[in-house]
Amino acid sequence: MGHTRSGFVLWCSLGLFFGTGACYCVYKWVFRKGKWKESARGEKGVAGAAASRTRVTSGNEKSPADDLKKSASDNLEPYHLQKLIKLLETTEYCSVREQVLITLSNSAAFSVNQDLIRELGGLSVIGKSLSDPSMEVRVKALNALNNLSMNSKNQEHIQVYISEICSGVALSPLNSDLLLAGLRLLTNMSVTNDYHQMMSHTIPSLLHMLSAGNKTTQIQVLKVLVNLSANPAMTRDLLRVQVPSSLISLFDSCMNIDVLLRALTFVANLNDNLKSQSCSADISQYSAESLYYLFFGESGFSQRLAALLLHPDVEVKGQVARIMTS
Ligand SMILES: *[C@@H]1O[C@H](CO)[C@@H](O)[C@H](O)[C@H]1NC(C)=O
Ligand SMILES: *[C@@H]1O[C@H](CO)[C@@H](O)[C@H](O)[C@H]1NC(C)=O
Ligand SMILES: *[C@@H]1O[C@H](CO)[C@@H](O)[C@H](O)[C@H]1NC(C)=O
Numbered sequence: 001m002g003h004t005r006s007g008f009v010l011w012c013s014l015g016l017f018f019g020t021g022a023c024y025c026v027y028k029w030v031f032r033k034g035k036w037k038e039s040a041r042g043e044k045g046v047a048g049a050a051a052s053r054t055r056v057t058s059g060n061e062k063s064p065a066d067d068l069k070k071s072a073s074d075n076l077e078p079y080h081l082q083k084l085i086k087l088l089e090t091t092e093y094c095s096v097r098e099q100v101l102i103t104l105s106n107s108a109a110f111s112v113n114q115d116l117i118r119e120l121g122g123l124s125v126i127g128k129s130l131s132d133p134s135m136e137v138r139v140k141a142l143n144a145l146n147n148l149s150m151n152s153k154n155q156e157h158i159q160v161y162i163s164e165i166c167s168g169v170a171l172s173p174l175n176s177d178l179l180l181a182g183l184r185l186l187t188n189m190s191v192t193n194d195y196h197q198m199m200s201h202t203i204p205s206l207l208h209m210l211s212a213g214n215k216t217t218q219i220q221v222l223k224v225l226v227n228l229s230a231n232p233a234m235t236r237d238l239l240r241v242q243v244p245s246s247l248i249s250l251f252d253s254c255m256n257i258d259v260l261l262r263a264l265t266f267v268a269n270l271n272d273n274l275k276s277q278s279c280s281a282d283i284s285q286y287s288a289e290s291l292y293y294l295f296f297g298e299s300g301f302s303q304r305l306a307a308l309l310l311h312p313d314v315e316v317k318g319q320v321a322r323i324m325t326s
């Protein structure tokens, strides 16, 4: 009975956009077979997967509010996921597309759903929503892909959208939800080295956002940059980018610690790569406005670095020492 109720609550929140009567129709349409309670017990077909559901733990304590939010999607069965994907593809209401994407995002808390959504062709339907006319729908599509990207098979499917995601990031208003959602997805997609090269043309925009964005944006940009810099094959693509000289002001003891620490890790990674690559000798490829000159030329960076040795934070000091002593 509890299942019926939370399922209905979900569909009534969709119904806000249809009116109550229409809500009931959508609800009936999705749960048309009337058999879903039985299949929820995992008796037949793919629904058997329900029995082996494992929760993806986020590592954080979850609050009762999380449980409430989750309760609607906890009941989703393969059959419902299939209907939701179909609804996302066919509905003309952008508020419904948004709600369906949120439901699919939440359903990704179960690893079995991450696989099912892929097997049902859901990733490409969500991928199409990346070019939805509604900005809110685009944000929710990025969030959904982000939640579904904790799965390497899904990453193989999501990689076809990387260049679209990168162009979206470059065009998003600074500090917007749209930008942050795109950056979060790029962060998840850059955890392995596999797709770094596909992101290389967006590096100039990332560095621009790093100098112009607010703290939230800076941290999210740095998460991507730190991942890229950990890959020696990306060193040249990063160091040759032309950057505003104001970028150097990040390296200041007054800077927010989460920004400062990541910025230092970024430089330390690049420095390690340079030291371990014989190609570092060929500095003629870097212009005087390049990231290379900012960090490793005569820009005053080393004085700033030395000043940071007095920083109270141990991790900050550790990264500074890592750069100065390698
Ligand atoms: C995505 O997944 C996280 C962790 O499971 C969850 O907290 C969040 O509500 C999900 N949905 C969205 C839209 O991010
Ligand atoms: C990917 O994104 C999800 C949802 O936002 C997050 O919980 C998870 O920690 C990320 N995974 C990695 C490896 O960064
Ligand atoms: C960054 O800017 C966005 C949009 O203006 C704003 O919502 C957010 O609170 C800002 N974050 C910080 C840390 O200032």
Ligand SMILES: *[C@@H]1O[C@H](CO)[C@@H](O)[C@H](O)[C@H]1NC(C)=O
Binding pocket: 187, 190, 191, 223, 224, 226, 227, 230
């Ligand atoms: C990539 O970024 C994530 C999120 O910041 C981080 O947890 C992970 O350690 C990074 N990977 C590398 C190789 O730096």
